[in-house]
Amino acid sequence: MKFQPDMNYFVDCFRRMVNTPSPVGFYTLFNPVLEKEAASFGCSLTFDRRGTPYIVLDGQDNSKTVLLGAHSDTIGLIVRRIDPNGMIRVRNLGGINFSSIEGETVTVHTRDGRSYTGLVACQSHSVHVFDDARSLARDENTMMVILDEKVSSKADVNALGIFNGDFVSIEPRCQLTPNGYLKSRFIDNKAAVASCFTVLKYLKDHDLKPKYRTLMAFPYTEEIGMGGTYVPEEVSEYVAIDIGLIGPDYDGNEYKVSICAKDNAAPYDHDLTTRMVGYAQKAECDYAVDIFYRYGTDGNAAVRAGNNLRAAALGMAVYCSHGMERTHLTGLENTVNLLLAYTLDI
Numbered sequence: 001m002k003f004q005p006d007m008n009y010f011v012d013c014f015r016r017m018v019n020t021p022s023p024v025g026f027y028t029l030f031n032p033v034l035e036k037e038a039a040s041f042g043c044s045l046t047f048d049r050r051g052t053p054y055i056v057l058d059g060q061d062n063s064k065t066v067l068l069g070a071h072s073d074t075i076g077l078i079v080r081r082i083d084p085n086g087m088i089r090v091r092n093l094g095g096i097n098f099s100s101i102e103g104e105t106v107t108v109h110t111r112d113g114r115s116y117t118g119l120v121a122c123q124s125h126s127v128h129v130f131d132d133a134r135s136l137a138r139d140e141n142t143m144m145v146i147l148d149e150k151v152s153s154k155a156d157v158n159a160l161g162i163f164n165g166d167f168v169s170i171e172p173r174c175q176l177t178p179n180g181y182l183k184s185r186f187i188d189n190k191a192a193v194a195s196c197f198t199v200l201k202y203l204k205d206h207d208l209k210p211k212y213r214t215l216m217a218f219p220y221t222e223e224i225g226m227g228g229t230y231v232p233e234e235v236s237e238y239v240a241i242d243i244g245l246i247g248p249d250y251d252g253n254e255y256k257v258s259i260c261a262k263d264n265a266a267p268y269d270h271d272l273t274t275r276m277v278g279y280a281q282k283a284e285c286d287y288a289v290d291i292f293y294r295y296g297t298d299g300n301a302a303v304r305a306g307n308n309l310r311a312a313a314l315g316m317a318v319y320c321s322h323g324m325e326r327t328h329l330t331g332l333e334n335t336v337n338l339l340l341a342y343t344l345d346i
Contacts, residue, residue, distance in 0.1 A: 111163070256317060
């Protein structure tokens with residue numbers, strides 16, 4: 001049974017999600033967006049003590065509780081120091097590839113609610129000036145943020161309210177081509193968040209309940225390996241929705257949903273993963289099963305933390321992970337279809 005999720009809604013939802021900053025640990029701006037989106041379907045958010053938002057859906061059978069986890073955090077930056085000349089030095093939040101953000105616009109978010117844009121640049125920023133402009137390694141010791149403000153000292157920057165520890169978000173540059181290619185930073189993991197809401201819309205539009213009591217969780221620390229380390233006790237299955245990878249070892253591509261059989265830490269639960277393959281077949285999804293290197297999800301983080309549950313992982317495959325990513329609406333639709341098949345237990 002192939003579902004027909006509303007992919008126009010998915011695109012609109014994704015744009016709202018991806019254009020709202022939420023680098024690791026920074027939930028101030030994104031929580032209101034999640035709350036508004038949930039309210040549009042008559043749902044509300046609850047929060048655990050770590051600040052993870054949940055949507056709770058009543059099931060046809062409430063004797064079992066399962067969880068769909070789509071982390072809300074993206075990779076980002078944090079102010080590390082302010083140089084005497086007013087340049088800001090940063091540290092990464094998650095697996096930043098500094099080469100991929102050189103020349104990008106960023107926003108510094110102060111603790112008193114102000115925001116300022118700036119430019120990510122290498123300290124050897126010009127081929128006309130520096131002999132090593134092309135060859136200097138791009139890392140946290142050589143990259144800086146040049147504020148779009150008239151500043152020339154640390155005191156000038158502090159006067160704007162910017163201090164060490166302020167979060168820095170990166171411009172997503174979301175684009176959708178006429179033939180369905182989605183290009184944006186942070187498809188990892190705002191596309192997974194939008195997939196959950198597209199599932200929710202399908203359920204509401206068709207007056208359906210999940211087979212089992214279902215939690216949708218949107219943690220803010222996956223990119224540093226902590227998002228799934230706490231899970232409510234009643235959860236017996238954790239299905240992590242994240243990106244799939246594209247490369248020489250993988251069968252996945254932009255048009256399929258990827259089912260992850262193993263990440264860098266461990267295999268995912270054999271029986272639950274096998275069920276995911278069965279759901280993909282029943283929902284007529286184009287899918288691939290792959291194992292991923294240098295990769296992890298909140299699902300296996302939950303298992304490693306000692307939670308008593310089974311875990312599986314799936315998602316849309318992307319090019320250029322942790323950079324300017326690209327996928328296709330076909331792969332995204334396959335992802336939503338697989339989630340619906342699991343949620344409804346077809």
